[in-house]
Amino acid sequence: MAKNLVDSIQMEVRSKQPCRKELDFTVPADAVKSETDKVLREFAYAVSIPGFRQGKAPAGMLKSKYGNDIRQEVERKIVYAAFELAGKDGSLDIVTCGIEGEPKLEFDQEFKFTLGADIAPEFELGDYKALKVKEELEAVTDEQIDERVKTYRAMYGNYAEAEGAAQKDDMLKVSYKSDFPLPEDASPALKRQLEAESTFLWLSDPETIPGCTAALTGAEVGKEYTIKAEYPADYREAALAGKTVNYTVKVEGIQRRVELTDQELAEKARVKTIEEFRDMLRKAMEQENQSKQRSAVIEKVYAEIDKAIPEFELPPSVLASEVQKELQKIARETVKSEEDAEKFKAGLEEHKKAAEEPAKKALRRTFILRKIAKAEEIKLEQGEVDAQLREMSRYYGYKEKEFRDMLEKNGGMDDLQLDILSNKVLNHLADMATK
Structure with a gap:
């Protein structure tokens, strides 16, 4: 029985750093030929060559006319199979990977290439399930409501x-x-x-x-x-x-x-009396306090989990990408004019150093929450992503499909999914800690 492409590929793992591996792949000549024949058949039916019926053009003529396109398609299928093979190895928790160098496939010959892979760090979580945090909900005072009413009087005057x-x-x-x-x-x-x-x-x-x-x-x-x-x-x-x-x-x-009078303010809020408006404010402010308290609990729980975990190595490529994101944040906050832009360029190395610490902290948090998600079997549901996309598209004034396409093009979809999953994990931890 003929092997499928994935089973035909040989893989050897070499270590460069704790979180960086080089995966060397060797594809035998017969597997390259088999995959090339499949692609040739696909091309034969997809293109039209004078003098030949659909699907009947000779392989040599197809290679002569569409050689580069055929080669690229065979390479694509082989590399995709290599990704699949790497993922089947349970010992490799691959975060990201890409082809190293520019390997060139030759028809009917053995094909060798290397993937550079960032691997998730290895560390122990500790007993995070035993953490307990006391919730301390702050009461809404009459003085706070008075201050909020005063703000609305001026705002809507x-x-x-x-x-x-x-x-x-x-x-x-x-x-x-x-x-x-x-x-x-x-x-x-x-x-x-x-x-x-x-x-x-x-x-x-x-x-x-x-x-x-x-x-x-x-x-x-x-x-x-x-x-x-x-x-x-x-x-x-x-x-x-x-x-x-x-x-x-x-x-x-x-x-x-x-400033509006009591009655004018009540009418503006579409209630009958200022007392009704104050009751409405109290409920809204209580919800605000609950939200703040929830955030405080989440941060306390995570701080305890983080404190119990020793420092660990971070994947170099992913870290470099995170540093770049932090660098862009610094640029948005500091560059307001041409003069600022020149100063930013001149101090770029210092800005990179300033970006490293928050980047490391953010990436460490990501891997800790990622590991807890696996341990607790917390998964991201497509419905959760769709709901968040609908809400964000309305907020920013885009059509949902337009906003989705924009995120997919600029790589923002991965960040969005990671944020949703991280929030699920954090809320799960907060629930456990306050039971």
Whole structure:
């Protein structure tokens, strides 16, 4: 009985580091020939060659005309079979792997290639099931509700003309222009961002023009002011990203929120009385406290588990990828202008060092929770992923399929699935610790 491709491949494992292995594969010539013949038959039916019926073109002619495509397809099938073989070896908990070098397959000849594989670290979890944490739910006080009511009074108050100098959170009626050269093909949004007549600016976050709150707090009606706006490197209008733009702003009016009365606030909240509104707030704040308490329990439990586990080696390729993610976070937080970008590049090595510690901590947490998931037989369900995708797509304003495709293209789907599984494990641990 003929062997299938996976059974025909020979694998030898070499160790480079505790979490890094090299998997050497040898595919015998007869297995290469067998797989090539299968691919040739597929091509014979998929292509059309003048003078031959579908599926009847000679192998030599197919190799001559489509040799590179056929070779790539045979290589793909063999490498896929090698991945399957590596996964069948129960001693290898492969996290990620890829082909090393550029092996080239020759038809009907023995084929050798190597996969570099990152292996999950080995460590003991300790007695995490015995952990106990006391829940301490904080009560909602009348004073806290008073403060929240005060916030809502101001938040939902109506704007009215204000006298004197502008204050933070005021709404200013202004006309402004900038020194930025307007491109001929500028979008309406870019034009409005650079020049506008009798429009409104809010002296609060998020700022329409970067720096407008600081520059216009204290401004008076009828006077002109200048703003040196430094746009962040990831600003939505690419033409302004990382740029510094100087504005001249004329203040035409100042409006300030007038706090709502009890009855106005109740009507705004669609309840009959302020007492009903306070009851509604109390329930919402109690839920907030429960959520905070749950998070606190989760972190306490994980901290105890982490403390009981000695340091262990981390897979090098996965660690490098995690460091890169942390580096991108640092860049988003610090690079707001062209000058910031240059400084970031100059200090790149220091930033990499700063990214290493949080990357190691995050990766260590991932492997600890991954091992607990296996021990507790906690698995990710497709329905959980779909539900999270629906919620996220609504939040970010995308169609669900569009958001899913975007995550799959940029590698975000793996991160999403890992987050969902990690949260399941953490909540399972919290449940055990509070029983």
